[in-house]
Amino acid sequence: MKRTIALPLAGAALLAAATAAWLLWPTAPVAVAPAAPALAVPAPAALVQRGAYLARAGNCAACHTERGGADYAGGKGLATPFGTVYAGNLTPDADTGIGRWSADDFWRALHHGQSRDGRLLYPAFPYTEYTRVRREDADALFAYLQSLPPVAQANRPHDLRWPYRTQAALKVWRALFFTPGTFEADASRSAEWNRGAYLVQGLGHCQACHAPRNAFGATAASPDLSGGLIPLQKWYAPSLAAADEAGLQRWSEDEAVQLLRDGRSAHGATLGPMAEVVAGSTRHLDESDLRAMATFLRALPEQPVRRERGEPATAQVLERGAGLYEQHCAQCHGAQGEGYEGLYLPLAGNRSVALQDPTNLLRLIVSGGFTPSTAGNPRPFGMPPFGQDLSDADIAAVASFVRSRWGDGAGRVLPLDVQKVR
Structure with missing residues (x-):
């Protein structure tokens, strides 16, 4: 009897020991096929130009450039539910950037989510999607980054809670949720x-x-x-x-x-x-x-929205919201929510108003917002913030009115919903 019990216990202990060893054992860099042909030094101008375009396509600067900082020098904090991850320095500084990296090292980071020294990267860097980037595009990106002026700016350590800050936790996460992949073209498509x-x-x-x-x-x-x-x-x-x-x-x-x-x-x-x-x-x-x-x-297959009809606001709340709308909103968005073409967005027929989750509507009322300034929209008209002027109950009332009037049956908004957005 004792021997029968001891065998499973011994097996469990051996499995636990093996798991602990796997978690704690340092991760070696994944072997990758070398770049072919090897990048010239300096890289051809056409390759650098192609890399600059791809960096725009990936919006790399949005994370790797801190506000007011040098381009691609990192330091920007990316808040996550597990703590703050700080973007790395992508300039070719030898000590603090990627100046000592090779094209193979860079490919390993994009495709495998692994740094030059074998350290596993946090998926706030979206290698879960970048794993589909082709090798030739990764090489062009690397050539562009290597052409930038080097910036000596040390990378900030991540501020993550335990156990999320450990490599062991990342190993487990990757085992569950990440497999390196490639983009597979669909021969039946154009x-x-x-x-x-x-x-x-x-x-x-x-x-x-x-x-x-x-x-x-x-x-x-x-x-x-x-x-x-x-x-x-x-x-x-x-x-x-x-x-x-x-x-x-x-x-x-x-x-x-x-x-x-x-x-x-x-x-x-x-x-x-x-x-x-x-x-x-x-x-x-x-x-x-x-x-x-x-x-x-x-061409994405159209999926129906599973929308539950929300609970309607009371007549008292809607009356309060209507008064606030007339006072603060109608001059831009129109008495009937029609807006003004080319200037102010309509609310009638606006998909954001009808979303089951009112977060975006509330965020705009509280904090305001602008469409981007582009060649086709050079002087955008913005939404002013009302978070300082209106209470949570006021914002909930005007949002409930807008959703009731033009939201296709979208439900009421509560002051608690506004508080969460604040």
Whole structure:
């Protein structure tokens, strides 16, 4: 009897010891095939120029440039539910940047999520999407970064809670949620569709925002653009697969291109994080790439929105909201929510008003916002912030009125919802 019990216990102890050894054992750099051909020093101008374009496509500067800091020198803090991750220095400084890196090291970081020394990288750096970037594009990106002026700026240590700051926790996370992959072209689709899929699913890393995340901060392994809250940014990235949220399936190709290039079209405008994406990335892309992205996004299988009819606000709240709307909102958005073409966005028929999650509407009322300044939208008119002038109850009332009037049955908003956004 004792021997029968001892054998499973011994096996469990051996398994625990093996697991502990695997978790604690230093991770060696993954072997990768060398770049072919090897990059010249200095890299050809055409390769550097191509890399600069790809850096725009990936919006790399948005994370790796601190406000007021040198381009790509890192230091910007990225808040996550597990603590703050600080973006690294991508300039070719030998001591604090990637000056001693090779093209193989850089490819390993993008494709495998692993640093030059074998250290596992945190997925706030979206290698979960960048793993689909082709080797030749990774080499061009590296050539561009190596052409930048070196900036001596030490990388800030991440400020993460235990156990998330440990390499052991990252090993477990990767074992559960990450497998290096490649972009597989769909032979049944056009070259333009495949180019758009490559940009959206790879360098564009759209899934990093437009996908739901589980309790461990991971998105689905397969591409999923069904929408999700952006952790700690207090913005909801609406579904690109639902025409009633942010899907482009019912738009023309020209309208979709205009939104990506100019930040606004006849059907809507980009605000918040997406306005930053347009300003830093998509407005700089070639027309052919914008049309490829539009082709892919318009072809996404349309998913119906599972919307539960919200509980209506009381007559007293709606009356209060109507008065506040007339006082603060009607002069720009119109008495009937019609807006003013080319100036102020309409609320009637606006998909953001009808979203089941009112986060974006509340964020705009509290903090205001601007569409991006682009060649096609050179002098955008902004939404002023009302967070200082209106109470939580006031904002909840006016939001409830707008959603009741033009939100296709969207439910009431409570003062607690406003407090969460603040």
